[in-house]
Amino acid sequence: MRGHRNHPLWFAFMLHRLSGLGLALFLPAHFLVLSLALSDPALLDGFLHWADAPLVKLAEFGLVFLLAVHFFGGLRLLALEFMPWSGRQKSWAAGALAGAFLISGSFLLNAV
Structure with a gap:
């Protein structure tokens, strides 16, 4: 019954939902x-x-990683x-995750 939760696209679905939740929690602090x-x-x-710091x-x-993951998701x-x-x-789905790492990693390299 839980076989669908082992599928890579289920993980993409969950990552998209969690990244949206993280961004929603960040927005009030940002404002x-x-x-x-x-x-x-x-x-x-x-x-x-x-x-x-x-x-x-x-x-x-x-944060930039969450944004990129959510965008590509x-x-x-x-x-x-x-x-x-x-x-x-x-x-x-793997390409979207790789793109998110590329964008957030380049941000990190420029921010340090």
Whole structure:
């Protein structure tokens, strides 16, 4: 009964859902920090100084990775909806994951 959960495309489905959840949890914090530019610029400066820490840069890598995974997962879903699909679905899902690593990895290399 659980055989479908061993399929690589089920993992792509779950990764897309989890990346969307992670991004949704990040957005309120992002908007809060953006609001500091208008309400408390000194606090924003303190936050930006804290954001230069290496651990925060690594977390930014994770955030960009989630964004890239979610973007490519969305493209995969659009392809499932609108394109005739063949047996290469696993390759497309793996390519989406590789593209996410490429984008987030290049961000990490430029951010450090």
